[in-house]
Amino acid sequence: MERKNRTYTLLEDSESDGETARERGKEKKSKDRDKGKKRKHLRQKRDESPSSSEEDSKKRSLCYSFNLLDAADPQIWISSCDGPPSNNNIVSSYFLQESEPELSQAEKQKQSLQEVRRSLPIFPYRQDLLAAIRDHQILVIEGETGSGKTTQIPQYLLEDVQYKLSGTRMKIGCTQPRRVAAMSVAARVAQEMSVKLGNEVGYSIRFEDCTSERTILKYMTDGMLLREFLTEPDLASYSVIIIDEAHERTLHTDILFGLIKDIARFRPDLKVLVASATLDTERFSCFFDDAPVFRIPGRRFPVDIYYTKAPEADYLEACVVSVLQIHVTQPAGDVLVFLTGQEEIEACCELLQERCRRLGSKISELIVLPIYANLPSDMQAKIFNPTPPGARKVVVATNIAETSLTIDGIIYVIDPGFCKQKSYNARTGMESLIVTPCSRASANQRAGRAGRVAAGKCFRLYTAWAFKHEMEETSIPEIQRTNLGNVVLLLKSLGINDLIHFDFMDPPPHETLVLALEQLYALGALNHLGELTKLGRRMAELPVDPMLSKMILASEHYKCSEEILTVAAMLSVNNSIFYRPKDKVVHADNARMNFVVPGGDHIVLLNVYTQSGYSTQWCFENFIQFRSMKRARDVRDQLEGLMDRIEVELSSCSGESVPIRKAVTAGYFYHTARLSKGGYKTVKHQQTVFVHPNSSLFEEQPRWMIYHELVFTTKEFMRQVIEIESGWLLEVAPHYYKNKELEDSSSKKMPRKQGKAREELG
DNA sequence: TCCCGTATG
Numbered sequence: 001m002e003r004k005n006r007t008y009t010l011l012e013d014s015e016s017d018g019e020t021a022r023e024r025g026k027e028k029k030s031k032d033r034d035k036g037k038k039r040k041h042l043r044q045k046r047d048e049s050p051s052s053s054e055e056d057s058k059k060r061s062l063c064y065s066f067n068l069l070d071a072a073d074p075q076i077w078i079s080s081c082d083g084p085p086s087n088n089n090i091v092s093s094y095f096l097q098e099s100e101p102e103l104s105q106a107e108k109q110k111q112s113l114q115e116v117r118r119s120l121p122i123f124p125y126r127q128d129l130l131a132a133i134r135d136h137q138i139l140v141i142e143g144e145t146g147s148g149k150t151t152q153i154p155q156y157l158l159e160d161v162q163y164k165l166s167g168t169r170m171k172i173g174c175t176q177p178r179r180v181a182a183m184s185v186a187a188r189v190a191q192e193m194s195v196k197l198g199n200e201v202g203y204s205i206r207f208e209d210c211t212s213e214r215t216i217l218k219y220m221t222d223g224m225l226l227r228e229f230l231t232e233p234d235l236a237s238y239s240v241i242i243i244d245e246a247h248e249r250t251l252h253t254d255i256l257f258g259l260i261k262d263i264a265r266f267r268p269d270l271k272v273l274v275a276s277a278t279l280d281t282e283r284f285s286c287f288f289d290d291a292p293v294f295r296i297p298g299r300r301f302p303v304d305i306y307y308t309k310a311p312e313a314d315y316l317e318a319c320v321v322s323v324l325q326i327h328v329t330q331p332a333g334d335v336l337v338f339l340t341g342q343e344e345i346e347a348c349c350e351l352l353q354e355r356c357r358r359l360g361s362k363i364s365e366l367i368v369l370p371i372y373a374n375l376p377s378d379m380q381a382k383i384f385n386p387t388p389p390g391a392r393k394v395v396v397a398t399n400i401a402e403t404s405l406t407i408d409g410i411i412y413v414i415d416p417g418f419c420k421q422k423s424y425n426a427r428t429g430m431e432s433l434i435v436t437p438c439s440r441a442s443a444n445q446r447a448g449r450a451g452r453v454a455a456g457k458c459f460r461l462y463t464a465w466a467f468k469h470e471m472e473e474t475s476i477p478e479i480q481r482t483n484l485g486n487v488v489l490l491l492k493s494l495g496i497n498d499l500i501h502f503d504f505m506d507p508p509p510h511e512t513l514v515l516a517l518e519q520l521y522a523l524g525a526l527n528h529l530g531e532l533t534k535l536g537r538r539m540a541e542l543p544v545d546p547m548l549s550k551m552i553l554a555s556e557h558y559k560c561s562e563e564i565l566t567v568a569a570m571l572s573v574n575n576s577i578f579y580r581p582k583d584k585v586v587h588a589d590n591a592r593m594n595f596v597v598p599g600g601d602h603i604v605l606l607n608v609y610t611q612s613g614y615s616t617q618w619c620f621e622n623f624i625q626f627r628s629m630k631r632a633r634d635v636r637d638q639l640e641g642l643m644d645r646i647e648v649e650l651s652s653c654s655g656e657s658v659p660i661r662k663a664v665t666a667g668y669f670y671h672t673a674r675l676s677k678g679g680y681k682t683v684k685h686q687q688t689v690f691v692h693p694n695s696s697l698f699e700e701q702p703r704w705m706i707y708h709e710l711v712f713t714t715k716e717f718m719r720q721v722i723e724i725e726s727g728w729l730l731e732v733a734p735h736y737y738k739n740k741e742l743e744d745s746s747s748k749k750m751p752r753k754q755g756k757a758r759e760e761l762g
Numbered sequence: 763t764c765c766c767g768t769a770t771g
Contacts, residue, residue, distance in 0.1 A: 177769065178770080207771095222770075223770045226770095250768095251769090251770080252769090342765070342766070372768095373769090420766095420768090543770090576766060635771095692764070694764060713764075715763090
């Protein structure tokens with residue numbers, strides 16, 4: 001195993017920081033805590049022969065980490081315990097991986113665990129790290145994957161004498177971007193500390209709080225800590241907050257940055273650690289008032305990087321050929337191919353299988369396996385099966401394999417350099433998902449996947465020039481690519497009124513904030529001064545988007561809260577409820593048609609939920625994603641549990657459609673479209689939009705519709721629509737709609753099928 | 763006429 005030289009660097013600029021922090025501390029003690037204040041395509045050409053490029057000056061050698069313990073890198077994936085094993089969420093567990101069949105003495109096991117701990121790259125830095133944490137309130141930790149930072153730093157703190165002596169024992173909180181990471185890391189640390197998971201060491205994720213009063217170390221998702229701000233705006237029960245995987249720049253992590261930087265000012269006793277992979281640590285340091293950076297190396301095997309000599313036009317074909325070349329010319333080792341989505345992956349797998357069939361016995365066995373988030377779990381699990389001797393495994397993946405899961409045995413990575421990226425246009429309120437060149441950081445992450453178990457090779461299907469000049473250094477942070485309605489409501493409820501001047505590390509587009517504020521005002525969540533109303537406060541209690549929240553609150557008036565809770569839960573997973581594999585499109589579409597009822601897609605979703613048998617078998621037969629159904633049930637249960645708090649009584653309209661659609665309208669009146677020549681026009685922006693072909697109303701043409709979301713793919717599509725009557729708009733939002741707006745001036749000529757759906761409703 | 767990259771509360 002090759003290791004990079006261990007270098008210890010502690011960048012220090014702010015000599016007076018400790019001083020001022022202490023002074024602030026004195027100030028704080030004398031005053032009451034003021035909680036109210038808180039608040040190009042890269043044209044590509046494949047190398048003729050990847051292995052023959054020794055002389056190629058473009059060949060690079062990078063080192064990447066070998067990772068046993070990092071949060072983002074689960075090594076073994078097993079089915080979760082609850083429910084049938086085949087179709088559940090896959091859950092990782094270091095715990096099971098570590099437990100050996102021979103039941104030797106617990107003592108012996110404990111010893112070997114401590115040996116493993118001492119062998120981690122971070123171990124030699126233990127004392128310096130503790131000293132740095134003692135001397136600085138905020139510390140940026142640059143730790144490569146596999147350094148052990150996620151599991152070890154909290155333990156070092158807990159073992160440290162200083163920490164033990166520092167008065168009241170308060171919690172250490174450590175955030176992770178993903179649920180599985182929070183769970184598996186907590187399990188690992190509990191094992192290392194010989195405590196029961198949920199006692200001293202626990203985790204907190206949505207739907208699952210595995211902590212107790214004894215918990216002093218809590219791993220959690222970043223979104224969960226954000227929610228905790230609502231009940232504890234100064235995080236008083238924490239003495240240390242660790243923001244892990246900060247480089248991923250998730251929406252929630254970015255908001256946490258601003259909030260934590262703020263509370264750190266009047267809580268000098270709070271220690272903040274921002275842990276990130278290499279890259280960007282200077283930016284974190286800069287944002288946190290020049291906080292020092294502490295560097296820890298990781299463990300890694302070298303990965304040779306190969307580029308193409310010229311751009312390649314057809315990267316799918318290039319992938320297929322590259323895989324086959326590796327298979328024929330390279331020593332044993334599995335291959336990981338990064339593509340952008342389900343369709344590409346299915347096409348690639350088909351091509352590979354077809355060519356292998358044609359080559360027949362001339363080549364050894366090639367096992368081709370797809371993986372993407374929407375693939376049913378039992379099919380996902382196949383990628384973790386060990387490759388039989390003599391065969392080679394090829395995993396064709398989306399960027400799910402970039403951070404969310406790790407496959408053992410990968411030696412070769414093929415990277416065409418693209419990914420699908422969501423963007424949000426605040427002027428139209430439209431989302432789009434577009435294939436774009438990925439960032440250099442992303443490309444390096446992909447390459448690193450080849451160097452986990454041994455030295456590896458990464459074949460980049462673009463030129464070294466393109467890598468250097470056409471790719472961005474890092475990806476655009478999520479906060480700049482997404483609708484912020486939810487975030488704005490949360491910040492408002494934390495008492496942060498001036499969002500335009502909120503301390504964002506990378507501020508979102510101005511229009512995004514303005515649209516979010518505008519919509520919250522229209523919903524009645526904000527008054528004309530931009531302050532939260534009573535309604536707004538109730539809306540903020542629910543972990544859903546503002547319009548959905550308003551819809552739920554409105555359902556009380558229409559006596560259909562039971563149904564609306566279901567609709568809300570189903571909408572929150574709607575993009576993946578119907579399973580539609582390419583080879584069974586007809587069957588899948590027929591199965592879906594069986595659920596169609598009049599009124600629109602929301603009513604269809606309600607119908608699916610009502611009819612759904614809680615079994616994998618039922619889901620399989622009806623082309624429904626079991627995982628999504630399970631999630632919908634979880635969301636619904638959670639929301640139902642919150643109804644008390646927001647004072648909504650549970651009631652049912654026995655599935656009658658009009659009250660349900662009126663409640664939806666009360667939340668989504670901003671999303672109205674009216675029939676016009678050649679499609680629909682949104683009422684507020686006069687934008688031409690179309691009914692999505694998957695909609696139950698695709699062939700109907702009701703005059704007025706409410707859409708759940710607007711997405712641009714090949715056209716401007718409304719996804720999830722219901723039919724409404726224009727009069728309802730005046731009923732639910734008289735402050736927003738004028739009678740004049742709703743007059744039908746343009747519809748002298750009625751389209752063929754107009755009104756059909758309504759007749760059926762009776 | 764479709765196409766859902768990945769997460770999260």
